[in-house]
Structures are given as C-alpha cells and as structure tokens.
Amino acid sequence: MASIAALMLLIISWRNISYCCGLKVDPPEELVIIDPGHFGHLEITWSPPASLINMTECPVLYQVEYFNSYRNRWTAIRTSRRSYSAQFDLMKDVRVKVYTLLSGPCTNGTMIMSTNYTELIQKPPAGVVGTAVQDFVCVFHNMEYMECHWGRSSKMPVNSEQSLYFWHKKLEQSEECPKYVISGGVRVGCNFTGTYLPDFTDINFCLNGSSREGTLKPTFISLQIQNHVKPGTTEKLHLKTVPDTQLEIHWEYPNEWIPGHCLEWEVEHNQEGPDGKITSKQILTKQTSLALTSIHERDCFRIRSKLHKYCADKSFWSEWSHPSCHLEFTPEPEWNMVCVYITIAIIAVLLLSLCVGVGFKVKSRQEKKPDPLLTTLFAQNSALTVAEA
Numbered sequence: 001m002a003s004i005a006a007l008m009l010l011i012i013s014w015r016n017i018s019y020c021c022g023l024k025v026d027p028p029e030e031l032v033i034i035d036p037g038h039f040g041h042l043e044i045t046w047s048p049p050a051s052l053i054n055m056t057e058c059p060v061l062y063q064v065e066y067f068n069s070y071r072n073r074w075t076a077i078r079t080s081r082r083s084y085s086a087q088f089d090l091m092k093d094v095r096v097k098v099y100t101l102l103s104g105p106c107t108n109g110t111m112i113m114s115t116n117y118t119e120l121i122q123k124p125p126a127g128v129v130g131t132a133v134q135d136f137v138c139v140f141h142n143m144e145y146m147e148c149h150w151g152r153s154s155k156m157p158v159n160s161e162q163s164l165y166f167w168h169k170k171l172e173q174s175e176e177c178p179k180y181v182i183s184g185g186v187r188v189g190c191n192f193t194g195t196y197l198p199d200f201t202d203i204n205f206c207l208n209g210s211s212r213e214g215t216l217k218p219t220f221i222s223l224q225i226q227n228h229v230k231p232g233t234t235e236k237l238h239l240k241t242v243p244d245t246q247l248e249i250h251w252e253y254p255n256e257w258i259p260g261h262c263l264e265w266e267v268e269h270n271q272e273g274p275d276g277k278i279t280s281k282q283i284l285t286k287q288t289s290l291a292l293t294s295i296h297e298r299d300c301f302r303i304r305s306k307l308h309k310y311c312a313d314k315s316f317w318s319e320w321s322h323p324s325c326h327l328e329f330t331p332e333p334e335w336n337m338v339c340v341y342i343t344i345a346i347i348a349v350l351l352l353s354l355c356v357g358v359g360f361k362v363k364s365r366q367e368k369k370p371d372p373l374l375t376t377l378f379a380q381n382s383a384l385t386v387a388e389a
Contacts, residue, residue, distance in 0.1 A: 023107060025114040026051045028062060028098045033122055037174055038167045039204035039220055040090050045083045046098050046118065058104035063113065067095040070222075087202055090220040094122040127217030130155035133162065133207050139316060140225045142232045143257040146197060149181065149189040150207060150219075160211035164190045168203045199226040230316035231258055231305045237324045239301070242291075247326060250289045251303055254318065260288075262311035265303055268320070272298035300325040 026049035034043040044064065052060060065076045069089040077084065078101065088094045100114040131153055138148040148164070164187075167174040181189030197203060201224060208218040232254035240248045249267070253260050267283040267290055274297055283290065286308070292299070302323040307315035 023102075023112065025049070025100050025102045025112055027100055027114045027116045027118045029118065031096065031098055031118045031120045033094060033096065033120055039165070039174065039206040040088050040222055041085060041167070041169075041202070041204060042088050042094065043083060043085045044096055044098075047082065049100055049114075052100070052102070055102075055106065058102055058106040061101040061103070063099040063101055065097040065099075065117075067093075069093075087204075087222060089222070090218075091124055093124070094120075096120050125218055127208075127215050128155075128157070128211065128213050129217070131157070131160070131209075131211075132217040133219045136205075136207065136219060136221055138221075138223060138225075138228050139230045140228045141230055142255055143229055144255075145191070145193040146225055146228070147181070147189060147191050147193075148205070152186065152188070156216075157211035157213045160209055160216060162187055162207055162209035162216065165206045165208075166203055168198060168201050170198055170201070174206070197225050200224060226307075226311070227313045228316065229258070229307050229312060231263065231307070231318040233319045234303045234305065234321040237301065237303060237321055239299075239324055239326045241326070247292045247299060248289065249292075249301055251321070252288065254305065258307070259311070262307050263305045264308040265305050266317070268302050270300040270323075272300075298325060298327055 028046040029049055030045075030047040032045050034045060036043065044066070046062070048060060059080070061078050061080055062082070063076060063078050064084050065074050066086055066088070067073075068075045069092045070087075075086075097117045097119045099117045101111060102113075103109065103111045134151040134153055136148065136150040138146055140146045150162075152162075164177040164180075165174045166177070177190035177192075178195050179191045179193070180187045181191055183189075202222050203225065205221045205223075206218055207221075209216040234251050234254055236252045238250045240250070242248055251265075253263070264284060264286050265288070267285065268280065269283060269292075270278055270280045272278050300323045303321045304318045306317045
C-alpha cells in the first residue's frame with residue numbers, strides 16, 4: 001500500500017509540474033547552434049515560445065540538456081538567459097534539447113515545465129572517407145614545451161597537405177601551428193616551443209586539409225596540457241652504504257619546472273644473489289630517497305617519474321635513468337691490515353734495493369777512473385826511460 005501511495009503522489013506531482021490551473025507551457029523556438037570557429041566550443045541560442053512573449057509577471061527559465069560525448073552522458077543546466085556555451089566533440093553528433101520552465105503568480109508558485117522540448121542534432125563535418133589522421137598524441141615535455149604528432153592514413157591521397165589549428169579561451173581567434181615537424185616531406189607533427197598554452201584550460205585542435213579528391217576528413221581534439229606532462233629523465237642517482245648493513249639511494253628532481261610535490265617515482269631494483277640469480281622488483285614512492293636493510297652481491301637501480309593523480313588526471317612516465325649499481329665486497333678486517341703491511345714492506349724493499357743499486361754503480365765508476373796526478377807521474381817516468389835508452 002505504501003508503494004502504491006508513493007506512486008500516486010509521484011503522478012500527482014508530475015501533473016502539477018506539467019500543468020497548473022489549466023496552463024500549458026510550450027517549448028522554446030528557433031533553436032540554433034552557432035560555431036564561431038573554436039573547434040568544438042559552440043554557442044546554443046533560442047527564442048522564448050510565442051505563447052509567453054506577453055507574459056511578463058512570471059519568471060521564465062530554460063533547461064538545456066546536451067549529450068556530453070566526452071563523459072558519454074547527458075548534462076543538464078538551468079538558466080534565465082537565451083544562450084549557453086558548451087564544449088562538444090565535433091567528431092560525433094552534437095545533440096541539444098531545450099525545455100521551458102515557468103513559475104510565479106501565474107502558476108500559484110509552482111514550477112511547471114513544458115512536456116515537449118525543442119531538439120537539434122548536428123552531424124560531424126564531411127570529408128573524403130578514410131582520410132582522418134590516426135594516433136594524434138601531444139606530450140608536454142618537462143612542462144617546458146609541447147609537441148604533438150599524428151599518423152597519416154593509408155588512404156590519404158598523394159600530394160595532400162594537412163594543417164593544424166588551435167584555440168583556447170585566451171585567444172580571440174584560432175591560430176595555426178607555429179612550427180611543423182616534417183618527416184619524408186610531409187607534416188607529421190607540431191612543435192609549440194615558445195608558444196603560450198595555458199594549463200587547466202581546454203585547448204581545441206583542428207587538423208584538416210585538402211587534396212585533389214576533395215576536402216580531407218577533419219580531426220578535432222580537445223585536451224588540457226597538465227594531463228599530458230612527461231617529466232625529464234633523472235640524471236643524478238646516488239648510492240651510499242651506512243651502518244647496520246643498509247644501502248641508501250638518493251636522487252634529484254629532473255628540473256625546476258615541475259613542482260616536487262606533484263611527482264611520484266618508480267624505482268626498479270635488480271638484485272643479484274650469491275648464486276648469480278637476478279630478481280627484479282618495482283617500488284613506488286613519493287620521496288626522493290630510499291633505504292634498504294639488506295644488501296646483495298650486486299644491487300642495481302634505475303628510476304622514472306610521472307605526475308600523480310592529485311596534480312593531473314593522467315601523465316606520461318619519464319624515460320628510465322641510467323642504472324647505478326652497488327657491489328658488495330666486505331673482506332675481514334685483519335686480512336685488510338695484513339695486505340696493507342705486505343704492500344708497505346714490498347714498496348720499502350724495492351726502494352731500498354733501488355738506492356743500494358744506484359750507490360754501487362756510482363762507487364764502481366769512481367774506482368775505475370785513474371787519478372790525474374798518477375797519470376802525470378807515469379807519463380814523466382816513461383819519458384825518462386826512453387831518453388836514457
């Protein structure tokens with residue numbers, strides 16, 4: 001019985017919303033979708049129904065419903081204005097419905113809505129079949145500059161050329177790509193270095209072109225650049241052993257453009273045991289350091305980063321850093337001292353032998369060299385002997 005009563009109450013309430021005192025509300029008229037050339041940011045306009053033009057004592061509202069293809073659901077808003085702007089995916093149908101709502105003295109304070117609505121469906125723009133670009137991807141490198149790339153369809157006519165245009169709310173009109181990326185003589189990307197692109201704002205792109213066979217199928221994309229960040233590669237990775245057989249890993253931020261609190265890190269740890277078997281594991285952290293309580297024969301690490309969900313809806317992983325390895329070698333302390341003593345003794349013996357050898361050679365040379373005085377006397381005695389003879 002309770003459910004039946006609730007159903008009856010709902011029916012009565014709906015009738016009160018639709019009709020009041022025999023008054024019926026008509027839907028709006030002259031529904032139009034205006035495309036100002038902003039690649040998906042459209043303006044919807046309408047006129048009040050003719051039956052309400054002379055009714056000034058009651059306020060009129062309008063309920064606008066449009067299909068949000070990005071979220072795959074209908075979105076509804078109420079406004080007293082006769083226009084509304086919204087973002088649409090021009091690659092799909094644009095579908096809009098508008099109702100009229102009336103309240104005030106003429107409805108005894110009850111809000112009533114038109115049972116019918118005015119609807120408008122706009123189809124995607126035409127073009128040569130199969131010529132839409134493939135795999136349109138934009139990457140915001142290090143939050144310094146953005147670069148977009150796309151692939152050409154296999155059905156793209158020969159000698160056709162594509163152009164990229166973009167628009168956001170801070171631009172009065174759309175602009176063309178500042179610097180195209182050329183490969184094989186055709187445009188395959190756009191480099192936005194030096195071009196201001198705001199974050200947390202929809203940036204709309206249109207990639208179109210022409211050929212001898214006709215207009216190419218245009219491609220429309222809308223994105224926010226903070227969701228396409230790819231951090232730079234981590235360059236500096238430090239390893240240090242500390243007491244209690246711990247290994248500390250510390251690394252630095254890739255650059256100053258990305259706030260440190262927005263990054264999360266993935267550390268890949270490759271361990272080599274005494275048997276030579278290598279095991280690998282990944283560690284996620286929001287810190288720039290890590291401590292391990294166990295050390296293996298060989299520990300190697302490499303790191304990459306991306307923006308976490310609190311700063312962006314999605315992000316690209318950076319490239320992996322160069323691996324850094326730590327070799328475990330811990331000989332016994334007494335053997336260390338023995339090795340040191342032996343090395344010192346060998347060096348001392350070598351130095352002593354070198355000194356003795358040098359001294360011996362000098363002394364030998366001095367003994368073999370005749371005294372100048374003896375040589376003179378010997379020469380004089382020889383002369384006297386010859387004279388006597």
